[in-house]
Amino acid sequence: MVSGWTTKTTTMSLHKWRAAVLAAAFVVAGCAAVEAAAGGPRRILVDTDTDTDDLLALLYILKQNRSEFDLKAVTINANAWSDAGHAVNHLYDILYMMGRDDIPVGVGGDGGISNSGTIHPNVGGYLPLIDQGMSRIGGCRYRQAIPLEGGGRLDINTNFGIRRGFLPQGHRGYTPLHQPTAQVMIDTISAGPTTVILIGAHTNFAIFLMTHPHLKRNVEHxxxxxxxxxxxxxxxxxxKNATTSCMPEQCGDHGNLFTSYSTNPNSEFNIFGDPFAAYQVFHSGIPITLVPLDATNTIPINEEFFYEFQRHQSTYEAQYCFKSLKMARDTWFNDRFYTSYFMWDSFTAGVAISSMRNDKNGEFGNDFAELEYMNITVITSNKPYGVHDGSNPLFDGRTTPKFGLQKGGVHSGHVQTGITDSFCRIKGSNKGRCEDGYTKEVSGPESVHIRVAIKAKPNVDMNSPLDREFFKSFLEALNGLENSGSFDFKAQFPFYREILYKPDFKHKYFGKSVIVDMDMSPGDFMSLIYLLKAPIEVIDVKGILVSGNGWANVASIDIMYDILHMMGRDDIPVGRGNTTALGTPSLGCHYVSIIPQGSGGLIDSDTLYGLARSLPRSPRRYTAENSVNMVLLETLTIQNFGSHWLLKFGRLSKSSLIQMRRSLFLPMDLLQIWPISCSLTGMQFL
Structure with missing residues (x-):
């Protein structure tokens, strides 16, 4: 049981904490009654990881009548499915399309948490609370469950490549050190009663609750x-007709961690992203409605809904949502998309809107989901409690537990260290035993009485092809003329043409042929531009390899395309290399974890300190449908290869060289490495 936590100025005892929870509950109820009586719109804050289903939820909320529901802020959960630099500009473009540049977007922050538990201002939420220190450097204990490439962060950061081809470019963009998440939450919630919708991990909101408990009175629900x-x-x-050799995978699990059911079959991605943070939210004393997998599993995007959506795309926002869903379907890992892709976050948005509307009218029901109350907690560690095995930084090596936690309490057990944690494995079974992030029914002092959606309601119209009531509401909202988007990219720039600019080198003498390998840091881009400015008679850049295990996330390959377009070198092919280092798992962050995620690190590289928005937009971009892990240097042939040289800026892996040789059908001895030292003042060939 939490006995309190230490902030910059306050350490709350268990007694004071319980008293504060009870007081907050009464105050919240009073505020809600005043707001309902006033008849004003419900003020909403959404904290999102900007996954595909989050976009559907966000647009559904934006389409509501603003006299009833007014979205006041969006904050970015930066330790889950998307990376902060890509997510913030994605949201700016969506809000611009919808004519809502008035909505602030909170992203990141460079604050930290001291070893003693002091929470400094503007913690960015890049790491789960249990691993957050004073810097933005850390591992991926929970986040490694999310794939890095196809079906994971690469596809979410780019929205499968659809984002750049469809959304208009907003006037706002990422600016270093501006609008940190914590400050946006404080400003929004302190301004008046606010409903909070959490559709990602709970890190940001937990930090808000722990540092500003006096503002809980303004959180209605x-x-x-x-x-x-x-x-x-x-x-x-x-x-049913399977042979005995068929081995069930996630079948029957409480959770949906498709990469980690062999160690944790009980958790769902959003809660697993930061179980300790979720515990703080659930135990905050604020009224909660939970929409778990129990309910979302009953509303898959079935074939009937998909094709009905395909027939009804009368607004830009409807088109964007459908294109996103279609690409998710077309790139799904198996042929069972219609039974395994669910309306997770969009359904939650619908449940929230219906509950707020009905509660205001005194009906206390929900149009889209069956609800019941349950006693629940969030599991943050595994029994036995009080055994220090090096997995739990809140207790291990400490005379006093962090945040004033109770010795031997529910947080003091083994904490899952990763998706392959041997502690979590059961010998002879493909199902693990760990429960980190499990929203478990319990009794006693650990239980929290909350409202839970258990099932999606069927469509009351028996003649409709849509079998769920929410399907009808969703399509009506997105296709309604009220609060519609103003334009897409083509409508914003009607004279834009996708033209590839390729130089004419017919009568030129070519110098050394080079291949550039880089990890897309700002310094790498400066070096590349320097090379492209050199006379072709001196250096002939034949191709570029980019890796995603360095100073930028692999989705920043689009910046590379834009720079080449600006330089008139759309003839130079770009190959996408590994996203993890050789000899390390495909899910993980073994070496890249030493690179800061905040200022001066990944967020600045992924946006070129915000300057990437000013680059011309290349016709080339990452697209999931055309993606191949190594599309390497298709223009090179043995006839013009001669003695090629390779400039090494970033991490050049042996596999990159081997793949290059195979792609070009060349003997390995023709590839020579020419390493160079790059700096802001120039380059030195070694």
């Missing part, structure tokens, strides 16, 4: 998509 209580995962099951 929390709606959460996350967890699985009594849920039974319908995916990964063997068909």
């Amino acid at each position: 929390i709606y959460i998509m996350g967890g699985g209580v009594r849920s039974k995962n319908p995916t990964g099951c063997c068909p």
